[in-house]
Amino acid sequence: MSTKTVKDIVANCQEIFEDLDFRRAREWKAAVPGRKVIGYMPVYVPREIVHAAGMLPLGILGGGADMEVIHGDAYYQSYICRIPRSTIELAITGKLDFVDGMMFPSICDVIRNLSGIWQLLFKDKYVRYFDAPQNFKDEVGGVFYANELRELKEGLEQLGGRKITDADINNSIDLYNENRRWVNRVYDFRSDYPWKAPSAEVYLLMRAGMVLPVEEHTRLMQEYLAAADAESRPVKDNCRVVLTGAFCEQPPLNLIKSLEMAGCYIVDDDFMMVNRWLQRDVPATGDPIDNLVKAFLHHSAETPAKYEDDINVKGAYLLNTIAKRGADGVIFAAPSFCDPALLxxxxxxxxxxxxxxxxxxxxxxxxxxxxQPIREQAGTFADSIKLWGAA
Amino acid sequence: MSDQKIVKSNSQDVQKEMITRNYDKITSGKVKVSSTFVPGNLNELLMCFDIANNLPEINAIQNAMRKKSGEMIMEAERSGHSEDVCTYVKADIGMMAKGNIAPNGKPFPDPDLLLLSYTGCFTFLKWFELLREQYKCPTVMLHVPYAADGHVTQNMRDYIVKQLKEEVIPTLEKISGIKFDIDRLREYLRKSAIAEDDLVWMLESAKHKPSPIDCYFGGVYYMGPIFTAFRGTDECIEYYKLLREEIQERIDKGLCAQTPEGDMAEEKYRLVVEGPPNWTSFRDFWQMFYEAGAVVVASSYTKVGGVYDYDSFRHDPANPLETLADYCLGVYTNRNLPTRVDMLARNIIEYEADGLLINSIKSCNSFSAGQLVMMREVEKLTGKPGAFIETDLVDPRYFSAANVKNRLESYFQMIDQKRRAGGSAIAA
Known part of the structure; x- marks a missing residue:
């Protein structure tokens, strides 16, 4: 195992996080002629199929806290959330010029319509609006979804100029299973030892997974866990919270740091659901489309973008997470104007x-x-839990 | 607002009476009631089960036009709903908190069913999840995929038909106790298609110069019966026949569009409008147009409940479930942005309009997200100027009359300048 320190690993992740030119993804593409990069927006796309096409799935989560949006505001009204305007800013300033295609999952009307803007402005790019079923029966939503996945596969075959075999997809499923297992281990580790794995570090580690090839990201998580486990850090008298609502537009890194500084260990979150969306390993043998469909229908996480048929199950994912993590409370942190989260x-x-x-x-x-207001609010919340939580 | 007596046509009185009658039916306590949405509504199917159709958007509109929605919205916000989200939803939730009184003054019954036709608007999904929390009644989802590439695929159509067969129809049978009769559905669909022909004739009548109708402010009245609870009925056919006769008479007489203050004296500007109207100041908003001599000759909002004039869709009784699927897939906000741009640009060209005005609605991302890009694309395609105003659906806090009027006046001046420079010819 590597001897890299937490500091080294986090610095590497921070560099990837801050790099809005996506140098690492550009380097990956340039390394072999003909390679393609496919961007995707939150919350979930089946990255396995993109990977199986020999392409790099690149998570696009907006421009972040430091990017100055100059052109993007001319594309969106003030009452629309920020992620589409900063994503447009990335595109029209050439930062996504190496991206060969974009996938827009069915999360809300804003991201849906962003797919149309891409169709209008970037006519030479592959654009896929990724419509996931809201009916979760195998013979209804399952059949629809399987055909959508086949269409996606065919589109990528056309773009890449080569067939994607079942063996290719099964191999990718295997790699993403492995990646997901390590993502879950990091989350478990943070929950067990939150003082050893601050949320800002875990966040940066997961953000690196939006850019790096899956195999590399898995290695990075292995190295981080080994280094974090070996490092001694002081235990703080923080309360334990689950943060929810931040599944699309991301909070500034400073907000995550501020919450922990104010006394709240984030022991679970929904920042980048794509890497934990499927709750179990997907079988890596047999018909891969069928396996991905069944995993989506029957073993996927809950977000507001997904219809919950059973009123009694509504919210169960959050409640189970609170119970599983032994959380003391919940922080509902939603982006302004985010219909799914706020509704x-x-x-x-x-x-x-x-x-x-x-x-x-x-x-x-x-x-x-x-x-400052965030710190004060979170600090008061943490104090109230610590002082009166056990009463 | 003018104190002048409001001028109404016979068809407007009939339309009003029809909407009132539907509220009386819903509140009678004698029929099963399903709440459902305007876009992609399955009125013909509901009628097969004798289920009345209650549309929460229409309730919100009714409350807004009666100046009641503002307090309802604030009531919902006080109970924890964000200022940032759809005001239709909050008006509905606030209405429930205030006794759930229908426009006819009688209390709405709790619905027997929430038919969640998830068509062209993400908020619908959350809206009915929120209502389900209150009513605890059966809820059935019909997921309509987004026509993202500008066309309908067989996979999309099959998915909807399967949902109809395996989810929606069995639920309606269970709620109503009535067995599904596909021939009854065919008959309703046959009647729908007849009314739809006259609806399209009405829309296209605005190609005349001067236009005999305003296809935005007037259009919302004209589309009422077909987009609410009457599509598929004989009275709907009769209504559109009557409307057609009225419009034909106006064409024969060379009249400009009718307004609440009578016929417009002169048609100076012909506009295409994208986006829903503001409902809290509907009359004042309209007045800003007709006082300037501006008539709306085509609007995307008159396609919100279904698009009939773009690719010739009509309900087809020979393929009853497939035609319901195609209808849902084709509603305006379920079409991708390039298609919407094409529709608007074609409207400007075919209706010889002076340009595109976008009324961007704070509450409605389905319409609003991307409209600035759409405007520029339409300008490029047509060479006609676009303009952009911002209001809201039913929240009076977001209607600034002075700002809207200033923008409109500037826009009309811009059109005049374009004309002087050799652009659009003067209307009529």
């Missing part, structure tokens, strides 16, 4: 209120700068 929030709040689980709500944009 879902009252329903989730009713579930946690019914169980007398403490919570707070906050809104952010990816470029929110003022952290």
């Amino acid at each position: 879902d929030q009252p329903m989730l709040i009713s579930r946690v209120e019914a169980r007398k689980i403490p919570y707070i709500t906050m809104q952010y944009a990816e470029n929110s700068g003022q952290m």
Whole structure:
């Protein structure tokens, strides 16, 4: 095992995170002539199929806190969230010029319509609106989804100029299973020893997985876990919280740091659901499309973008996460103007209120700068849990 | 707002009476009621089960036009709903908190079913999840895939038909106790197609100069019966026949569009409008147009419940379930942005309009996200100027009359300048 330190690993991840030119992805593409890069927006796309096509799936999560949006504001009204305008800014300033195609999952109307903007502005690029089923029966939503995946596969075959075999996809499924297992190990480790794996570090580690090839990201997580485990860090008297609502537009890194500084260990979150969306290993033998479909229908996580057919199950994912992580409370952190998160929030709040689980709500944009109010709110929340939580 | 008596046509009175009658039916306590949405509504199918159709967007509109929606929205916000989200949803939730009173003054019954036709709008999904929390009634989802590449695939159509067969129809049978009769559906669909022919005739009548109708402000009245609870009925056919006769008479007389203050004296500007209207100040908003001599000759909002004039869709009784699928797939906001741009540009060219005005709605990302790009694309395709105003659906806090009027005046001046420079010819 590597002897890299936590500091080295986190510095590497931070560099990838801050690099809005996506140098690492550009280098990957340039290394072998003919390689293609496919960008994807949150929350979930089957990266296995992109990988099986010999392409690099590249997570695009907006421009972050430091990018100045100059052109993007001319594309979006003030009442629309920030991620589409900073994503457009990335594209029209040439930062995504090496990206051969973009996938837009069916998460909300803004991301859906962003696919149309791509069709209008970047006519030479492959654009795929990725429509996942809201019916979860094998013979109904499953058949639809299988055909959508086949269409995706055919589109990528055309773009890449080569067939994607079942063996290719099964090999990719295997690699992503491995990656997901390590993602879950990192999350488990953070939950068990939150002082050893601060959330800002875990966040950067996961963000690196949006850019790096899957095999490399898996190695990075292995190295991080070994290094973090070996390192001695002081235990803080923080409360344990689950953060939810941040599944699309990402909070500034400073917000995550501020929450922990204010006394809240984030023991679970929904920042980048793509790497934990499937809750079990996908079988890596047999018909890979069928296996990916079944995993999506029957073993995927819950987000507000997914219809929950059973009112009694609504919110169960959050409640189970709270229980599994032994969390003291919940932070509902939603981007401003995020329809899915903000419309879902009252329903989730009713579930946690019914169980007398403490919570707070906050809104952010990816470029929110003022952290003092966040620190004060989170600090008060942590204090109230510590002082009166056991009463 | 003018104190002048509101001028109405016979068809407007009939339309109003029809909408009122539907509210009386819903609140009678004598029928099963399903809440469902306007875009992609399955009125013909619901009628097969004698289920009345209650549309929460229409309720929100009714409350907005009666100046009641503002307080309802604030009531919902006080109970924890974000200022940032759709005001239709909050008006609905606030209405429930305030006793759930229908526009006819009677209380709405709890719905027997929430038919979640998830068509062209993500918010619908959350809206009915939120209502389900309150009503705890059966909810059935019909997921309509987005026509992202500008066309419908067999996979999309098959998926919808399967959902109809395996989810929606069995649920409707269970709720109503009535067995599904496909021939009854065919008959309703046959009637739908007849009314749809006259609806398209009405839309296309605005190609005349002067236009005999306003296809945005007037259009919302004209589309009422077909996009609400009447498509598939004899009275819907009769309504559009009557409307057609009225419009034909206006064409024969060479009249400009009708407004609440009578016929427009002169048609100076012909516009295509994208986006829903503002409902809280509907009359004032309209007045800003007709006082300037501006008539809307085509609008995307008159396609929100279904598109009939772009690719000749009509409900087809020979393929009843497939035609319902195609109808849902084809609603305006379920079409991708390049298609929407093409529709608007064609409208400008075919209706000889002076340009595109976008009324961008804070609440409605389905319409609004991407409209600035759409405007530029339409300008490129047509060479006609575009303009952009911002309001909201039913939240009075987001209608700034002075700002909207200033923008409109500037826009009309821009059109005049274009004309002087040799662009658009003066209308009529």
